[in-house]
Structure formats: C-alpha cells, structure tokens
Amino acid sequence: EAGVAQSPRYKIIEKRQSVAFWCNPISGHATLYWYQQILGQGPKLLIQFQNNGVVDDSQLPKDRFSAERLKGVDSTLKIQPAKLEDSAVYLCASTTLRGLNTEAFFGQGTRLTVV
Amino acid sequence: AQRVTQPEKLLSVFKGAPVELKCNYSYSGSPELFWYVQYSRQRLQLLLRHISRESIKGFTADLNKGETSFHLKKPFAQEEDSAMYYCALRVSGGAQKLVFGQGTRLTINP
Numbered sequence: 001e002a003g004v005a006q007s008p009r010y011k012i013i014e015k016r017q018s019v020a021f022w023c024n025p026i027s028g029h030a031t032l033y034w035y036q037q038i039l040g041q042g043p044k045l046l047i048q049f050q051n052n053g054v055v056d057d058s059q060l061p062k063d064r065f066s067a068e069r070l071k072g073v074d075s076t077l078k079i080q081p082a083k084l085e086d087s088a089v090y091l092c093a094s095t096t097l098r099g100l101n102t103e104a105f106f107g108q109g110t111r112l113t114v115v
Numbered sequence: 116a117q118r119v120t121q122p123e124k125l126l127s128v129f130k131g132a133p134v135e136l137k138c139n140y141s142y143s144g145s146p147e148l149f150w151y152v153q154y155s156r157q158r159l160q161l162l163l164r165h166i167s168r169e170s171i172k173g174f175t176a177d178l179n180k181g182e183t184s185f186h187l188k189k190p191f192a193q194e195e196d197s198a199m200y201y202c203a204l205r206v207s208g209g210a211q212k213l214v215f216g217q218g219t220r221l222t223i224n225p
Contacts, residue, residue, distance in 0.1 A: 003158075033213060040124075042201055042215040043159070056212050091159065093213075103149075104213055106159040 002026065006092050006107035014115055018080040021110045025073070025094030033104065034067055034077050035091040043091055049075065082114045117142045119204050119216035127222045128192050136187040136219045138176075138202030147205040148185040150176055151215070154198045162187075162200070172196070192223045 005024040013019050025032050030051050035043035046065065048056040051072035060067070064083070069075040079086055089109040096102050118141040128134055140146060148165040163171045165178040165185060176187045185202060202216040 031211065035215075042119075042121075042217040045212060045214065048212060093159075095213075103161045103164070108158050 004092055004094055004105050004107035006090075006110055008110055009108060010111050010113075012113045012115060013082055015084055016081040018078065019082055019112060020076050020078045021090050021092075021112075023075045023077070023092030023107060025075070025092070026105055029094035029096055029105070030072070031095045032069055032075050033091075033093040033095075034075070035093065037089045037091055037109070039088070046077070079112075082112075084114050087112055087114045117204055117206055117212070117214045119202050119214055121200075121202055121216035121219050123219050124217065125220050125222070127224060129224050130194055131191050134187075134189045134192045134196065134221065134223075136200050136202075136221065138185045138187065138216060140183050140185065140202075140204050142183075142204055142206065144206065146178070148176075148178055149203040149205070150174070150185075150187050151201045151203055152198050153201070159201070194223045194225060197221060197223045 004026055007022050011019055032049045034046045036046050037043045046060045047067045049069040052069050065079055067077045089111050091109045092107045093104040095104045120139045122137050150162040151159050152162040153159045163169055163174060163176060174187055174189045176185050178185050199218050199220050201218045204214045206212045
C-alpha cells in the first residue's frame with residue numbers, strides 16, 4: 001500500500017513569514033496526527049484528527065498554528081507568522097480508527113528552517 | 116498526564132554485546148506501548164508492540180506494570196541496529212493519543 005505522503009520535504013523561510021505543509025494519509029485511515037520534532041527531541045503531538053474532526057489540539061500554539069482536514073482525507077498544517085523556534089521537522093502520521101495496538105504510519109516529514 | 120521517559124539520549128555498545136534501551140511511562144489507565152525506530156535517512160517505523168509479545172530483528176520488550184517500564188532488549192547487537200529508538204504510549208479509549216519519549220540514539224561499534 002502507498003505510504004503517508006508529505007510535502008514539501010524542505011522549506012526555508014524568514015521569521016514572520018507564513019508556511020503550509022501538506023499530508024496525504026494512507027487510504028482509509030481515519031486518524032491523522034501532526035507532530036513537531038525539534039532537533040534532539042522526540043516527536044511532540046500538535047494535533048490529532050479523527051476523520052475531519054479535531055480530537056486533541058491541546059499542544060497546538062493556536063495563536064500561530066492552524067490545521068485542517070477537509071473531507072477527512074488530506075490535511076494541511078499552517079504557521080503564521082513563523083518564529084525561529086518553529087524550526088523543526090513536522091511529521092504526519094495516520095492509523096486506523098479502531099483496534100488495539102494498531103500501528104501508526106509516518107511520512108518522511110517536512111524539515112522547516114526559520115531564519 | 117501521560118508521559119514517556121527514556122533516560123539515555125545516547126547509548127553505545129560493541130557488536131555482539133547485549134543491548135538494553137530503557138523506557139518508563141506514567142499513565143493511570145491501561146497502557147498500549149510501542150517501540151518505534153528510525154534508521155538513517157528513513158522514516159519513523161514501528162519496531163514492536165507490547166501486546167504482540169513478539170521478537171522483531173532479535174529485539175524483545177516486556178511490559179512491567181509494577182515498575183511502569185517497557186525496556187527494549189537484544190542479546191547480541193548488530194551493526195545494522197544503529198538507529199534512533201523511540202518508546203511510545205497510546206492512551207486507551209477516546210482520542211487514543213500517541214505520546215513519544217525523547218528517544219535514544221543507539222550506536223553499535225564494530
């Protein structure tokens with residue numbers, strides 16, 4: 001099966017600019033996660049969707065970050081305006097809705113550098 | 116709140132030596148625990164899950180609810196085991212939030 005697709009792979013922007021990342025999960029996967037991974041740290045969950053509804057966004061900096069998942073398939077994550085500390089790899093992952101111990105499948109990530 | 120702790124950021128062992136990567140968790144409910152691995156230039160992928168009680172690439176991990184631990188072990192390390200290893204906890208029920216530890220970089224020396 002095709003994996004989780006993310007684009008772009010790399011992005012360099014200046015602080016205060018805007019940026020958007022795109023994710024296409026595995027077909028049929030109802031749950032979609034966005035993670036932020038700062039260099040040297042583990043993935044930090046930003047937002048979790050179930051179909052097109054948000055089920056957890058407690059760690060999303062809502063003053064500058066937004067995400068949507070139209071029609072319960074593709075998702076976009078936006079940062080506006082970006083800060084230097086947003087430099088990180090942004091990971092998208094998807095998994096099936098039900099079942100114990102189901103595996104999360106990850107995309108390659110988007111490496112964001114804010115200068 | 117749910118938390119996963121991996122106390123070692125770096126671990127270096129010689130080829131053929133035993134390996135143990137530590138993971139402790141904090142969660143009041145019934146945990147689902149996983150080990151994910153990221154090899155150089157590859158995406159994060161599942162290594163094993165506690166419910167399966169399986170051995171993958173020679174690695175095993177046992178859930179110890181008394182010590183709230185899920186350490187990853189391999190009796191004889193191989194050079195291809197060099198990678199980043201992340202312990203992860205999924206909260207059961209509801210949102211099924213997936214929380215990761217900080218990761219341990221394992222280096223196997225020849």
